[in-house]
Amino acid sequence: MSNVVIVGVQWGDEGKGKIVDLLARQIDYVVRFQGGNNAGHTVIVDGKKAALHLVPSGILHEGKICLIGNGVVLDPVVFTQELDTLIAQGVDVSPSRLKISGKTHLIMPYHKALDQARENKLEKGQKIGTTGRGIGPCYEDKVARVGVRASDLTDPELLRAKIAAALKEKNVLFTALYGMEPLSVDAVFDEVMAAAPRVVPHLTDVSSDLQQAWKEGKSVLFEGAQGIHLDIDHGTYPFVTSSNTVSGNAAAGCGIGPNRLDRIIGILKAYTTRVGEGPFPTELNDATGDLLRANGGEFGVTTGRPRRCGWQDIVILRESARLNGLTDIALTKLDVLSGFDEIKICVAYDYQGRRMDYPPQESGALERVTPIYESVPGWKEDITACKTWDELPEAARAYVLRLEELSGVPVSMVSVGPDRNQTIFR
Template sequence: MSNTVIVGTQWGDEGKGKIVDMLAEKAGAIVRFQGGNNAGHTLVVDGEQCILHLIPSGVLHEGKKCLISNGVVLDPEVFLKEIDGLAAKGVDVSPARLMISKKTQIIMAYHKLLDNCRESMKSADSKIGTTGRGIGPCYEDKMSRIGVRAADLADPELLRAKIEAALVEKNVLFEKLFNVEPLDPEKVFQDLLPIAERVAPYLADVSSEIQNTIKEGKSVLFEGAQGVHLDIDHGTYPFVTSSNVVAGNAAAGSGCGPRQLERIIGICKAYTTRVGAGPFPTELFDEVGDTLQRVGHEFGATTGRKRRCGWLDMVVLRETARLCDLTEFALTKLDVLSDLDELKICVAYEYRGEKVAYPPQEQNGMAHVKPVYESMPGWKGDITKAKKYDELPVEARNYIARIEELSGVKVGIVSVGPDRAETIVR
């Protein structure tokens, strides 16, 4: 298998975890290259569900290296909770196979407090829908060059000094702006020490691990979180995440060269969903939207929030294809569309009196577009038992063919159910 990057093509929740889990079988290492525990990847193997927020989705495959890279922001408490949960199920989570880059930024208690204080002060129409997990403030400290990195967890004196320095400014904000009690730097330090001791054995040079894996003739699977339209630069700003989600960041976010990225798979849900605030041109507020939400079990794996549902948006997918240079789509949740009489696909937008094929570049421009739809007949019956592409109803195959035609990207993988086995590889 080629070195492969997995990205979400919409606003996250496309089913990346399942596809990563499936492809991990042939990879030597699986790398999580951006984001934090504001994303959840749900895996279903033999009917048993497993939700991961930080640990790469390939961890369920015995003997595979699982690497958390420098592009990630890591909450060490969440990390330890995940490894304890996996260990209880008999999964090997030893430092011999599970590693954290020494350059990975650490989410601190003050990041989470700052995140929640800011969101609570905003009016209802200005909230961006943050998960409140400290992701944004942690990335801010990284860019301000005052962040705590994973390597600092093994250096108590440096760790204490960084905490003290970070809280000089933040405590002024807590006390004077947000009217909350300032944090005691020493208490933050002491609370973190036992956690740091448990995390320290997992620290490694992830760049070298990736390089060595490739030298051994094995492939590397790069796993992204969220979706491209939540990218801090290219998403629906300001309703975005705090990191670069596009495929190109797999190189910078993991410490390898861009020529190592050979295959780029965009995970695409057969319809569109979005969690939290932000523009959503094809959102449905009718019975069809309710059906997609109910049949698709559309609740966020991390927050539990109900996902907004709508028709497939090819403008969004076209933009992702050009931003990430996709080699193929993996189409998920096709089974959710079964038994709908009519399917609609958004093929373009009307924006400022013109028909456009790509999203407008102005801030919040997508809030002012009108989707242009074309209709296709749906299909009836259960498709979850289909093992080959030609076993799908002709209407389902026509739907897939139209996606390929409108995007210029082939659909190489089709998921017809939540389980690992319910997948067709073309």
């Protein structure tokens, strides 16, 4: 199989973990290239559920090499906890098959404290909806060139000096602005160094590893975390994550050339969801939205927060296709739409009296659009046991074909249930 990039084309939670897990059977390496443990992937294999937050989803396949790239921010404490969980489930997470770039930045205790303090101080309506896991402040320090990198765990003296320098500034914020107690250099150092023996054996040069893999004829899957419309540049700013989630960042986030990215698969949920704050044009604040949430189990893997639910938004999908160069779509959770008499699709927006096929780019404009819907017939049949395209009800097939027509991107996979076997290839 060629090298593949997996991205979510909505606001996250599209089912990327399942598709990564499914394709990993044919892939040699799986690489995570951005985000942190604010993302969660649920993978169900033979009825057993595994929730992954930092470790690439390919870890559940024996013999696959999983890499965490330099574009990721890694909480060393959370990483060790995830290792323990996977070990208890009998998963091989040895350093020979799970590796971390030495350039990966570490989420420190003061990043998490700052993240939570900021969000708590914001008034209602100003809150970003952060998970409070320190991702944003960690990326801030990375860009400010004062961050701690995974390789620093091999040099305790350097690590302590970096912590001391960081707390000179951070403690002023904690005490003067947020009314908190200052953090101790020793306490932060001890907490992070306690995880070092578990992290350091996994350190590697991801860029070199990938170069060697291609020399040996291996294939690579690049695993994105949050959805495209949470991208720091191209998402619904400021209600976004702190990294670039677009497919192009697979190159920067791993240290490889963009010419290595052969196939770009967009993961699209059959309806739309969003967690946290921010505009959501097709959101359903009614019984239909509640039904989608209940039937789809729409609660965050990492946070447990209920997801906001709404109809499919083709405008958002078209923008994702444009930003990522999508080659094809993997459609997930089609089974959740079973039972509806009518299904709506947002085909365009009305914005200030103009019909728009792509999102308006002005700041805050997405909050002021009105969806233009078309309706298609629903279906009553339970489709979770369907194994082939032809077994799907005619209305379900027509819905998928309409999404293709409206977006201009072919649908190559259709998921009709959470298990990896509940997938139809076209």
